[in-house]
Every structure is written in structure tokens, then in C-alpha cells.
Amino acid sequence: MKILVVGAGAMGSLFAGRLKSQTSEVFLYNRENPHVEKINQCGLTIIEQDNKKTVIPLTVVQEISKDYDLVLVMLKTHATKTVLTQLKDSFSSQTLFVTMQNGLGNLEILAEIFPNNPLVAGTMGSGASVESDGRILHRGFGTNFIGQPTDKRAQEKLADFVELLNHSGLATELADDVQAVIWNKLFVNLAYNSLTALTRLRNGDILNTIDGQNLLRSIITEAIEIAEAEGVHVDLEKIIAKCIKMGQEQFPANKSSMLMDILHKRKTEIDAINGAVANLGKKHGILTPYNDMITGIIKVIEANYSKQVD
Structure with missing residues (x-):
């Protein structure tokens, strides 16, 4: 082949x-x-x-x-x-x-x-x-x-x-059921890509504080509500526990792709990840304040790479 x-x-x-x-x-x-x-x-x-x-x-x-x-x-x-x-x-x-x-x-x-x-x-x-x-x-x-x-x-x-x-x-x-699989992977991307890009931390380090774990929970909770509206049924607590376990055990030392994009001043995939959840929220009339804000902040960073303070 x-x-x-x-x-x-x-x-x-x-x-x-x-x-x-x-x-x-x-x-x-x-x-x-x-x-x-x-x-x-x-x-x-x-x-x-x-x-x-x-x-x-x-x-x-x-x-x-x-x-x-x-x-x-x-x-x-x-x-x-x-x-x-x-x-x-x-x-x-x-x-x-x-x-x-x-x-x-x-x-x-x-x-x-x-x-x-x-x-x-x-x-x-x-x-x-x-x-x-x-x-x-x-x-x-x-x-x-x-x-x-x-x-x-x-x-x-x-x-x-x-x-x-x-x-x-x-x-x-x-x-x-590949749609369920895609959404389950999206939850992981939502949890780690944007947060590591904003904090410039490795995946596992997001979980070092209660604040980091709470942010992860809030982002995923919004996304699960959107998934349900799209006909994909998942268990909130199981998904959050799975995402945390993955960050702790499977890829704690990994630098996410979005973090690498930010570090190298490249365009990110925010529109297909947190931005996609925010857009579907508008479609279904569901508020997604965490994903809205994160998408907006990443876009501000992307638009101002040349003006960043060292």
C-alpha cells in the first residue's frame, strides 16, 4: 500500500x-x-x-x-x-x-x-x-x-x-461511532490546548493547582452541553475524570500543538476547537462564556505577535 x-x-x-x-x-x-x-x-x-x-x-x-x-x-x-x-x-x-x-x-x-x-x-x-x-x-x-x-x-x-x-x-x-470519538478527543483538546497556550505550561502542569482543574472543568462542562445538543451523549464526570487522568498519566510532559504555535508566533487551531464550541453554542442558544473568552484571548495574541512585550 x-x-x-x-x-x-x-x-x-x-x-x-x-x-x-x-x-x-x-x-x-x-x-x-x-x-x-x-x-x-x-x-x-x-x-x-x-x-x-x-x-x-x-x-x-x-x-x-x-x-x-x-x-x-x-x-x-x-x-x-x-x-x-x-x-x-x-x-x-x-x-x-x-x-x-x-x-x-x-x-x-x-x-x-x-x-x-x-x-x-x-x-x-x-x-x-x-x-x-x-x-x-x-x-x-x-x-x-x-x-x-x-x-x-x-x-x-x-x-x-x-x-x-x-x-x-x-x-x-x-x-x-466515530462522532462520539471525535467529541471525546475534542474534550481533551479543549481542556489542554488553549490552557497550555495561554499559560505556557506543559499539559500536566495545568493540573498542579485547583484553579487549573476548575478551569478545565468549566471549559469541558460547556462543551458537553453543546455535544448533547448535537446528539452526542456523554457522562460529564467520567469525561472530566478521563481528561484529568490523561493529563496526569498519558502526556504530562507534552507541549500541546497550540502552545507550540503560540511560542513560534503562528496561527493556531482555536477556531476548530474552543471557537467551534462557541459557534455551536450560538447555533443552539447555549451560553459558552469560558470558551468565548478563551477563543477571544487567543485571537488577540495571534493578532499582536509583533507587539508582544519581552
Whole structure:
């Protein structure tokens, strides 16, 4: 199976590297930048939890052909439409697209661009951050979940893909109710991405104080009310306990993607995470003051990177 991973950030790099350790037909797609250049020159270096270092030869491409069996979309959500619209004629109608991006709305964007292709959505329990160009830290070790396509050939491709991920050490399962899975991952993103970006703390450090735990609870409580309005039924206390346990045990040392965006003065995914909850709140007439405020503060920071006080 020939696989293309679109987006060479921390998670795209991690998945591409692990997949490449299992099969030779794995490629990354990304615009040129120092991280990409380092990977092409020296391979991708993955630093594991025990500081074990693995260097994996990997090719990052800027031109692609129609012969990919599966495309794994790992772009920042705000870049999805622009990047994939540019590539929409580069794939056959048989190519299976898998999105494992953060937030809400990703599958809908793919369906708009590739209406004739099989599409599935999933979520990542894995976590990683870019330590330096060509070098990533693997710091999240949860289970990944992917929904199931209706097309039989696509099901076979996805089964092979999931097997490759599991053999690579990235635990992955197929999910019957992928919307519930997406919302459960969204709760984790809501809890940690924005708070770590605002406080400039690692995930686990958010939980060091009662104030941090209370903020996490308030953000998730609003989101669960929205999820219920959208027809996704979850248990508030179980979700909060799960999010806290994940922060304490699965990825306490991880630097969230939104924190890294803020530190590097880049556009964040706030619109697809806290902003998406706030927008759905307006749709349903439900107040979301915590998610409204957090979204607003992140947007103020993004708009004023050049004016920040050192």
C-alpha cells in the first residue's frame, strides 16, 4: 500500500516515521521549510519517552501522483481547504482519505473537496512535539481511533492501514461511532490546548493547582452541553475524570500543538476547537462564556505577535 501523509508537523512526522518503519511506500507532503529539509537530508529523528532515539529515512515531497492508495491528512485545520484544494486533481477516485486532525469540521471539508472519494475521520491518542528541525519528541501514548467507511475496498485498505499503525507501536482501533470519538478527543483538546497556550505550561502542569482543574472543568462542562445538543451523549464526570487522568498519566510532559504555535508566533487551531464550541453554542442558544473568552484571548495574541512585550 502506498501512503501519503499530508502535513509534516509533529504528528504528521510521527505517523509518517512510524509507518515508514513498517513499509517503504510512505511519503510526507509539505511545503519546503527547515524541518522538511532536515528530514530529507538526515532522516526523521524520533525521541521516545525513555529517550531512546530512532532515525528513520523519510522523503518529504512537494509533487505527488495519482497512485496513492491512502492519504492521511495531518494538516492544521485552518490550512486544510487551501492545501487540499490545490491538490484535488492529484488523486484517483479510489484514494481513501483519512483525517485525524484536531477539532470539528474536517471531514466536511474533505467531502467538499473530494465528493467522489471514500473518506473517514479519526482521532489521535498519540502526542508529539517538534524539538528541533528534523527531530520530534514522542510524548503521548493513548489509543488512536478511526471510523469505518462503507465502501468495501476502502474497508480493506483501512484494515491494512490500522494493522500497520499497530505494528509500528501506534495503538489504533476502528470505531463504530466515530462522532462520539471525535467529541471525546475534542474534550481533551479543549481542556489542554488553549490552557497550555495561554499559560505556557506543559499539559500536566495545568493540573498542579485547583484553579487549573476548575478551569478545565468549566471549559469541558460547556462543551458537553453543546455535544448533547448535537446528539452526542456523554457522562460529564467520567469525561472530566478521563481528561484529568490523561493529563496526569498519558502526556504530562507534552507541549500541546497550540502552545507550540503560540511560542513560534503562528496561527493556531482555536477556531476548530474552543471557537467551534462557541459557534455551536450560538447555533443552539447555549451560553459558552469560558470558551468565548478563551477563543477571544487567543485571537488577540495571534493578532499582536509583533507587539508582544519581552
